[in-house]
Amino acid sequence: MPSVLNIFFTLLSISHVTYGTKVRQLWEFSNTSQWVENIGIRPSGHLLLNTFDQGKMYTIDPSTENPVPSVAIQLPGVTALTGITEIEPDIFAISGGNPNATSGAFLYGSGKIFVVDFRGRVPHINNQPLIKRAVEIPDSKLLNGIASLPLNPYIVLSVDSKLGCIYRTDTLSGHVDVIYKSDKLSPTPGTATPVGANGLKVRGGYLYLTNSEQYFLARLKVSETGNVLGPLEIIKHLPTNPTQHPDDFWIAQDGTFYVAAFTTAVLKITAGGQVSTVVDESGTVTSGGSNGKGGQVIEIDLVSK
Numbered sequence: 001m002p003s004v005l006n007i008f009f010t011l012l013s014i015s016h017v018t019y020g021t022k023v024r025q026l027w028e029f030s031n032t033s034q035w036v037e038n039i040g041i042r043p044s045g046h047l048l049l050n051t052f053d054q055g056k057m058y059t060i061d062p063s064t065e066n067p068v069p070s071v072a073i074q075l076p077g078v079t080a081l082t083g084i085t086e087i088e089p090d091i092f093a094i095s096g097g098n099p100n101a102t103s104g105a106f107l108y109g110s111g112k113i114f115v116v117d118f119r120g121r122v123p124h125i126n127n128q129p130l131i132k133r134a135v136e137i138p139d140s141k142l143l144n145g146i147a148s149l150p151l152n153p154y155i156v157l158s159v160d161s162k163l164g165c166i167y168r169t170d171t172l173s174g175h176v177d178v179i180y181k182s183d184k185l186s187p188t189p190g191t192a193t194p195v196g197a198n199g200l201k202v203r204g205g206y207l208y209l210t211n212s213e214q215y216f217l218a219r220l221k222v223s224e225t226g227n228v229l230g231p232l233e234i235i236k237h238l239p240t241n242p243t244q245h246p247d248d249f250w251i252a253q254d255g256t257f258y259v260a261a262f263t264t265a266v267l268k269i270t271a272g273g274q275v276s277t278v279v280d281e282s283g284t285v286t287s288g289g290s291n292g293k294g295g296q297v298i299e300i301d302l303v304s305k
């Protein structure tokens with residue numbers, strides 16, 4: 001039976017086998033339902049882990065030798081947390097919903113974007129961070145990657161991996177609209193893992209995204225407020241490989257992309273489109289729930305040898 005855990009793509013899930021010196025597993029959850037979908041970074045350097053574990057976000061300190069996560073907050077009315085982006089220092093926008101276990105699509109009305117403030121605390125609920133707002137996006141079918149606009153950080157863009165669209169949410173007013181919709185952001189119909197556009201980042205006037213099912217990295221020119229100013233430009237078509245679906249990613253200062261490739265690899269794509277493999281654990285047990293493992297957090301040191 002296809003489970004929701006097979007359908008969603010985690011940021012990094014590499015098995016904990018013999019690593020080279022530059023790869024370290026920080027943590028592995030014990031329960032296969034503890035899928036880790038995305039990672040946020042607080043100003044303190046602590047990580048925030050969005051999971052499919054009953055709406056729980058965990059926190060973990062990667063600077064310690066044997067880090068152990070704890071629950072930072074459990075968000076109400078959603079079972080799965082997906083994207084995370086910082087909109088002010090220590091204030092994060094987080095998307096989530098309640099996925100149908102068969103199709104992986106959010107049940108109607110469950111898709112939401114929460115604003116969670118780690119500077120405000122709620123003493124009577126374990127001192128948890130303050131939920132400042134929950135914006136409902138009832139039509140959404142799978143809110144996935146999310147990115148705040150650098151010059152208007154309270155506005156966030158989110159891809160919907162099922163509908164093939166990009167929502168713009170004003171987290172101050174709660175207003176939501178669709179800025180772009182295209183078959184290029186959708187999954188290919190009838191495919192085993194119907195997840196289209198997935199990771200999302202905004203940098204230098206462009207919105208960058210991956211399409212997991214269509215195997216590419218692309219960008220759209222956007223204005224300071226998120227209006228789309230040009231056509232979708234494909235940066236790189238990746239080889240069709242069932243164990244390397246481009247997923248969430250990071251853009252380094254020099255414009256290099258580091259792309260988690262579900263299920264077993266992390267790829268490096270230079271700004272010029274040259275692809276190489278940073279790590280690949282193919283042939284080993286990986287990718288959280290679908291292979292009987294809980295979610296993992298892996299540290300990859302790109303600098304030390």
Ligand SMILES: *[C@@H]1O[C@H](CO)[C@@H](O)[C@H](O)[C@H]1NC(C)=O
Nearest residue numbers: 030031032033034052053054
């Ligand atoms: C794993 O998580 C699921 C869902 O929360 C729960 O029903 C189950 O009891 C957990 N299993 C173990 C061994 O903790």
Ligand SMILES: *[C@@H]1O[C@H](CO)[C@@H](O)[C@H](O)[C@H]1NC(C)=O
Nearest residue numbers: 100101102103104105107108
């Ligand atoms: C869940 O998805 C399946 C398969 O698409 C569908 O048949 C079913 O009606 C959905 N359930 C709900 C509650 O939406």
